[in-house]
Amino acid sequence: MVLGLVNGAFYALLSLGLAVIFGMLNVVNFSHGALFMMGAFVAWMLLNWLGIGYWWALLLSPLIVGTFGVLLERLMISRLYKLGHLYGMLLTFGLGLIIEGVFRNEFGSSGLPYSPPPEFRALTVDFGFMILPGYRAWVVLASLIVCLATWVVIEKTRLGSYLRAATERAELVQAFGINVPRMITLTYGGGVALAAFAGVLAAPIYSVNPNMGSNFIITVFAVVVIGGMGSILGSVVTGFALGMIEGFARVVYPEASATVVFVIMAVVLLTRPAGLFGRA
Amino acid sequence: MLDATTAPPLLKIDALEAWYGESHVLHGVGIEVRQGEVVTLLGRNGAGKTTTLRSIMGLVGRRTGSIAYEGREMIGLRSDLIARAGIGYCPEERGIFASLDVTENLMLPPVVRAGGLDLPTIYALFPNLKERARSPGTKLSGGEQQMLAIARILRTGARLLLLDEPTEGLAPVIVQQIGAMIREIKQRGFTVLLVEQNFRFAQTVADRHYVMEHGRVVDMVPNSDMASNVERLHEYLGV
Ligand SMILES: Nc1ncnc2c1ncn2[C@@H]1O[C@H](COP(=O)(O)OP(=O)(O)O)[C@@H](O)[C@H]1O
Ligand SMILES: [Mg+2]
Numbered sequence: 001m002v003l004g005l006v007n008g009a010f011y012a013l014l015s016l017g018l019a020v021i022f023g024m025l026n027v028v029n030f031s032h033g034a035l036f037m038m039g040a041f042v043a044w045m046l047l048n049w050l051g052i053g054y055w056w057a058l059l060l061s062p063l064i065v066g067t068f069g070v071l072l073e074r075l076m077i078s079r080l081y082k083l084g085h086l087y088g089m090l091l092t093f094g095l096g097l098i099i100e101g102v103f104r105n106e107f108g109s110s111g112l113p114y115s116p117p118p119e120f121r122a123l124t125v126d127f128g129f130m131i132l133p134g135y136r137a138w139v140v141l142a143s144l145i146v147c148l149a150t151w152v153v154i155e156k157t158r159l160g161s162y163l164r165a166a167t168e169r170a171e172l173v174q175a176f177g178i179n180v181p182r183m184i185t186l187t188y189g190g191g192v193a194l195a196a197f198a199g200v201l202a203a204p205i206y207s208v209n210p211n212m213g214s215n216f217i218i219t220v221f222a223v224v225v226i227g228g229m230g231s232i233l234g235s236v237v238t239g240f241a242l243g244m245i246e247g248f249a250r251v252v253y254p255e256a257s258a259t260v261v262f263v264i265m266a267v268v269l270l271t272r273p274a275g276l277f278g279r280a
Numbered sequence: 281m282l283d284a285t286t287a288p289p290l291l292k293i294d295a296l297e298a299w300y301g302e303s304h305v306l307h308g309v310g311i312e313v314r315q316g317e318v319v320t321l322l323g324r325n326g327a328g329k330t331t332t333l334r335s336i337m338g339l340v341g342r343r344t345g346s347i348a349y350e351g352r353e354m355i356g357l358r359s360d361l362i363a364r365a366g367i368g369y370c371p372e373e374r375g376i377f378a379s380l381d382v383t384e385n386l387m388l389p390p391v392v393r394a395g396g397l398d399l400p401t402i403y404a405l406f407p408n409l410k411e412r413a414r415s416p417g418t419k420l421s422g423g424e425q426q427m428l429a430i431a432r433i434l435r436t437g438a439r440l441l442l443l444d445e446p447t448e449g450l451a452p453v454i455v456q457q458i459g460a461m462i463r464e465i466k467q468r469g470f471t472v473l474l475v476e477q478n479f480r481f482a483q484t485v486a487d488r489h490y491v492m493e494h495g496r497v498v499d500m501v502p503n504s505d506m507a508s509n510v511e512r513l514h515e516y517l518g519v
Contacts, residue, residue, distance in 0.1 A: 161387070165388055167379070168378065169375060174359045175363055178390060179360050180360065
């Protein structure tokens, strides 16, 4: 259960980034897992090469990887919009493989240690019905805060209304004087930064290794499908819920824990093809 | 002071050609709109009126010729820069966003210049928009959506408004309200290029009328000559 909640925190952050990107670009960002992994590696490099610790990494790594995402979008992905979504997806898939390949070459695939910040070492949080090690409680809290902040930005701000409107009809939003191509670039950068943020959060829990993204991302795609493509609220709620369901399955019937998410996905696709929170 | 007839036109379109993919839709359109005028584009369905407005806004894939606004060439510009030059666009399908409430729809177009109407003035002109401020934009009635689509470009400081068939599909009483509103914004110094199929309505608001057929401008009738040209207009519009 506890592990489930922590996994849910990662599912929520990752599927939120995917949903934001999908809403604006209409591209399923298949390099999301690789960029999540890159977030963790950047935190590791900051620590081991520059002596910059966890808290700064939590800020810097999303900025660095987000900037990398901005470059990817500007230099490559944006060239494919005219050709249709399929090309964009293939490109991001290829980019993901390349990024993972580069890190595997440089760092091997055995995994590098990254210890949790000392503040959490002795800390546990007692909820009454369960006890969470301090760092894991922080991961859940940080994920909730960032998801909530993203939701507020999208639903309650002027910038968010531009994003929502452009998701509906980008052409008209641009004809009102808004630079939509730049907004698309920044959205991609923002979604990627969310993945990198999750990567830094994950670094102390899972060892930092080139495959950490692909382990997660398959489930995350299922979360996105269940929640409804492009739905912000859907991806957050579904992310946490599925993490918990998975964790619960691990306790009561461990053999099913790996497949339960996909069973749910199949059922949702058959009964509500647009996803639980999707607009058909 | 410049005489209205000799002053350079606010909008001057010359030899405009436009394409959707392979199909060539506009064949050398020429139009002039002077500061403070309300000018209509009349013509049957498919004549190219909407395409002319979309070409001005830079929303048509390929276009050639000249579109000068305040003497500045716009033909190669991206549509957000055209809007920022001071042109407001109200599309035929109104373009109200379902995921935005009425206020968000109203506030969506950024202010591009000083001199737009402020919110109290807009709410005075369109009281319904204030009452329905928190409703999703697409929950409004057709008439209210049209009002919203026009109101949101009055805020931005745009001086030239492109209105594409604002009366289409609306009840006569709403059409009258829209007519009154267009006269009111003309009073306030806005310039309007209005697409219409209903020339009786056009007659009540406009100074001049261009008639389009098959992607060309085939006639120009000053409003004062409308009465004596009714026969000809019937023929053009097929009514
Ligand atoms: N998106 C489009 N793709 C291809 N042809 C189009 C498109 N939109 C309009 N057309 C064609 O362009 C011509 C002019 O259309 P339009 O400008 O919408 O006319 P109007 O507004 O005067 O009714 C019509 O023949 C129409 O079929
Ligand atoms: Mg039309």
